[in-house]
Amino acid sequence: xxxxxxxxxxxxxxxxLLTAMAIIPACKSKKPPQPKVVPTExxxxxxxxxxMTTTTETRVTNPPDFVQTQTTPQxxxxxxxxxxxELNRVAEQRGYLQDAFYSFDESTxxxxxxxxxxxxxxxxxxxxxxxxxxxxxxxxxGTEQYNLALADRRxxxxxxxxxxxxVDANHIRTVSYGEERPFDPGHDEAAWAKNRRAHxxxxxx
Amino acid sequence: xxxxxxxxxPSATFSRGRRLSNSAPSPWGxxxxxxxxxxxxxxxxxxxxxxxxxxxQIHPEINRQQAAAIVRIAVPRPETTLPLEAIESPFxxxxxxxxxxxxxxxxxxxxxxxxxxxxxxxxxxxxFVLALKITQDGADTILEARLIDxxxxxxxxxxxxxxxxxxxxxxHMLSNDLVRAVNGKPGIFLSQIGFASNRSGxxxxxxxxxxxxxxxxxxxxxxxxxxxSWSPDNDRMxxxxxxxxxxxxxxxxxxxxxxxxxxxxxxxxxxxTFSPISNDIAFVGSVAGNPDIYIIRDDSTNLRRLTSSxxxxxxxxxxxxxRQITFTSGRSGTPQIxxxxxxxxxxxxxxxxxxxxxxxxxxxxxxxxAYTSRVxxxxxIRVANVITRQSRIIAGEGSNEQPxxxxxxRWIAFQxxxxxxxxxxxxxxxxxxxxQLTFDGENKEPDWSKKTE
Numbered sequence: 001x002x003x004x005x006x007x008x009x010x011x012x013x014x015x016x017l018l019t020a021m022a023i024i025p026a027c028k029s030k031k032p033p034q035p036k037v038v039p040t041e042x043x044x045x046x047x048x049x050x051x052m053t054t055t056t057e058t059r060v061t062n063p064p065d066f067v068q069t070q071t072t073p074q075x076x077x078x079x080x081x082x083x084x085x086e087l088n089r090v091a092e093q094r095g096y097l098q099d100a101f102y103s104f105d106e107s108t109x110x111x112x113x114x115x116x117x118x119x120x121x122x123x124x125x126x127x128x129x130x131x132x133x134x135x136x137x138x139x140x141x142g143t144e145q146y147n148l149a150l151a152d153r154r155x156x157x158x159x160x161x162x163x164x165x166x167v168d169a170n171h172i173r174t175v176s177y178g179e180e181r182p183f184d185p186g187h188d189e190a191a192w193a194k195n196r197r198a199h200x201x202x203x204x205x
Numbered sequence: 206x207x208x209x210x211x212x213x214x215p216s217a218t219f220s221r222g223r224r225l226s227n228s229a230p231s232p233w234g235x236x237x238x239x240x241x242x243x244x245x246x247x248x249x250x251x252x253x254x255x256x257x258x259x260x261x262q263i264h265p266e267i268n269r270q271q272a273a274a275i276v277r278i279a280v281p282r283p284e285t286t287l288p289l290e291a292i293e294s295p296f297x298x299x300x301x302x303x304x305x306x307x308x309x310x311x312x313x314x315x316x317x318x319x320x321x322x323x324x325x326x327x328x329x330x331x332x333f334v335l336a337l338k339i340t341q342d343g344a345d346t347i348l349e350a351r352l353i354d355x356x357x358x359x360x361x362x363x364x365x366x367x368x369x370x371x372x373x374x375x376x377h378m379l380s381n382d383l384v385r386a387v388n389g390k391p392g393i394f395l396s397q398i399g400f401a402s403n404r405s406g407x408x409x410x411x412x413x414x415x416x417x418x419x420x421x422x423x424x425x426x427x428x429x430x431x432x433x434s435w436s437p438d439n440d441r442m443x444x445x446x447x448x449x450x451x452x453x454x455x456x457x458x459x460x461x462x463x464x465x466x467x468x469x470x471x472x473x474x475x476x477x478t479f480s481p482i483s484n485d486i487a488f489v490g491s492v493a494g495n496p497d498i499y500i501i502r503d504d505s506t507n508l509r510r511l512t513s514s515x516x517x518x519x520x521x522x523x524x525x526x527x528r529q530i531t532f533t534s535g536r537s538g539t540p541q542i543x544x545x546x547x548x549x550x551x552x553x554x555x556x557x558x559x560x561x562x563x564x565x566x567x568x569x570x571x572x573x574x575a576y577t578s579r580v581x582x583x584x585x586i587r588v589a590n591v592i593t594r595q596s597r598i599i600a601g602e603g604s605n606e607q608p609x610x611x612x613x614x615r616w617i618a619f620q621x622x623x624x625x626x627x628x629x630x631x632x633x634x635x636x637x638x639x640x641q642l643t644f645d646g647e648n649k650e651p652d653w654s655k656k657t658e
Contacts, residue, residue, distance in 0.1 A: 060365045060378060062371050065423070066459040144606070144607070145475060145476050145564060145607075146563045175451055176452065177429075180408070
């Protein structure tokens, strides 16, 4: 029974992957960025200034503002194709991928965090075709800039642990979101505990 | 009247005249008009200098005391041919806001029905009356401003010309010129504050004028753009963009040329900050989970690593002379502020109080740093003397973080969540005159432009 279930799931996942491979390239092409219309400045000719003995005159115009031109590099959005999302949902639901949680201002792995990463590493070793993105996150209680550095270290501590367990380091990337993208918007310890984590995500590339 | 004479020093006035005629690349400059008016400036200077010289010598001490005093000024509404509502909110409101906040002027209440003259100054018990006239000349609006003392003499006179859309800018320029005429230093009324806001649905980089007006979005990534930082010439802004599961450093230039991706070759790329004296940018880079302070040139070359501790380093900020960099390090066990030479040598710890310190930023004179400091579990703005290391808290409600100095060193802008959401506030460095500057969405990471334009 369990075996047949696994087969069904495997078949389902392979199907998903094939669909993903077919859809991702199609999703990649984006509209070229539209150049913003730059308001032109009025340049007036030299005015006919009446003579004044005690008044100087200054020409005032607004300086150019920040503008975006068509030389802007192409930016890919962070929205992943829905089939990858589905894959991540299934992997998380079934415990194939488990996030690691941290103590306040810490990037060392607790026993629970190690167990979570071990389970994830085991699954990834069996499925070496997937690329993993590890997002580092912090709770809101620290300062923003330091927390970006702290969450970078968290993500890398998870990566190091998984590569030590045999996952190919070339298939793992890290990114730090600091306290920018909390999972729980609350302001209590329950929320903070959820937000101090290394979040594991399968990515298409 | 004569009491404020030493403040309008001939030398200061003369240097202003010179600056005007030399500032060739000024985008709003008009060489011909400047040359024409230069003669007038010199005439004015001579008048002021000859009539003021004797008094300066007779009462030097009284004059020194008065230099720090506040000048009472009467500011009647402009005499104008335009509808009043075309003047009120784009011109008169920002002008009076500027002057009231200048720390140089106090606006005197004025009695009704007296024309802008020496009589009005006397009736309002003011030293000066600011006589304003706004007229329309074809497409141009012309502002004529005179500072008249109680004897009826014009102590400052200038005419400003431009399309109606620049009326607010005229108000700020006039305020700057008046501050400079009275205390010889530039005003901050054309300075701008960069910040990050999520009011569009995504975190983007925004700008506002110093008084919180004219808020506008300058990036449009629909992703996560944060941590804006001005270049010393106010033309460029560096920030961090999260896209495609990476965080990268970008620079935008107000004079065009598009967005530049600074390719550092390392991870993180947060807290970018321009050197005040070179093309270098200091930032936090990370290799294999070890965040350190790095420097790279703005053309993506010459990457240098300044710190090499195993601990977390973050949040670099240059001293105004470009010779030192403050940063945050966890090497002692908690995040604390350190300073090093710009080559990465001579590291010294600056903060010893507070459980968690970050976001150090230098006052424009380089004598003080302001930073975020956790005291009894709450973040507050702390100001410390760099040499003596003595510090004081500027207490406020909620959590208060990421301070930034105004270019004249009189104000600090910062973010606070006292309203329940992150908003940007501004206060004097003694904590008074607190003003909330943002209201829509959440707003954070203020960075005040380094010069006043």
